Amino acid sequence: PNAVPDFAVAVVGAGPAGFYAAAALLAPPEPRVRVDMYERLPTPWGLVRAGVAPDHPKIKSISAQFARTATHERFRWFGNVEVGTTVSREELLARYDAVVYCVGSPADRDLHIPGADRPGSVGARDFVGWYNGHPDFRALTFDLQVSRAVIVGHGNVALDVARILSTPPDRLAATDIADHALVALRASRIRDVLVIGRRGPAQASFTTPELRELGELTGADVIVDPAQLGPPDADADLPHVPRHNLEVLRRYAAAEPAGTGRRITLRFLTSPIEIRGRDRVESVVLGRNRLLDPGDGAATAIDTGEREELAAGLVLRAVGYRGVPIPGVPFDDRAGLVPNVEGRVLGGDREYVAGWIKRGPSGIIGTNKKCATDTVHTLLADLASTPGASTRPAAADPGAIEAWLRRRQPDLVDLDGWTAIDTAELRAGAPLGRPRVKVCTWRELLATART
Ligand code: FAD
16 A cells, blocks of 8 residues: 555645545546645635635535545645745646646626725625635724625625625524624624625526525525516526526515514615715615516626615625636636636646636535546546656655655645644634634634644
């Protein structure tokens, strides 16, 4: 079992795509591949830790499966190493037979409207990172002393954010939500959350369980104007997901408000036109749309010119994410991802991609499994056509790689370091009945990793 592996592959990014790629690389009996995973954070699991909402503990439990992959004898994990900064792409290519980038889509798509950069207008990435304890967003503050928030976007991230803003804080206190966020949410005066999307209910990209949970998990009144849903007899012709979404929306539309004091309103065919305010967000100008050529699945929203100005103190845009380039790796700036064919980077050198950086930011965690496995099949087929075994240092002398990395990053966080963080968080959570209490600053994460 200690024989020199045939090849060594670097996987960049410790999210779902990275772990599914690692599992697929380690699975076949031949060739024997060694996997070194590089992650810029001191913690693994990508958006499972930093994106998935804290009130979704079942979904987060997928990390147990990734943790099993991490125990494989031919797997190593190197946290607090950013590829492109701490080490370069060229340095990895000199040491490994292949490199798989699984770096996700960490940037927010922007709203190109006047006032979008006013204080109080924020991206979902920042807000989500903040409540999930991502150390890059620890220092942010959000003014929640306002009565209405407008969320732009009709996807699951928009619903996550609406839920977190509308759930009684005592319920959130039982989750692994970051402590600083819990303190701020306890003091929040937001009672009215409006979630707008430019197209109709049949085009929204929520999944049905998320839509259903909106009322169930928050206890808030979910308000939907029945007139926006159209006649029910048209629903039967819709594909599975929108048909079920409409079922849930019609239930919301028919429900009597329970008068809980918290409201989430879902509004369709509505776009933000301008964000107004003197020093900060005070109102949003909304435009009304109509659908062009509805029914073909690709209906587009057309501005009718109708306007309405609504007072709001917080505008959160959840209109999608995009990738950011790694120096030297080909990048399609328009699409916000790495151009590839079946996972092989176009114009790359033994380089591959999987997950959001390959397909763009859509799909659930499980979608990344097939995506990463497909990429690994491409990669293994390419390796099989390489004559002989590896001559790369990572395959022949893994100790030399680690020594090089420790010189480059004295604060390298290996699996023992992550285990120390994990243990400390779980221990802090246990007496409070919480899954964990997250360590949220870079300084504290690195100090805990050293214990
Ligand atoms: P990521 O999970 O983003 O992982 C990328 C990793 O690469 C990160 O750890 C990052 O730090 C690291 N990295 C980036 N750049 C570098 C670099 N240069 N060097 C080293 N490391 C780097 N799916 C569900 O099924 N259920 C949900 O409830 C759900 N909720 C979600 C909520 C939010 C707010 C978001 C944004 C997504 C959610 N998803 C959910 C989708 C799911 O999280 C994604 O499908 C999945 O995480 C994508 O996996 P990935 O590995 O491509 O990217």
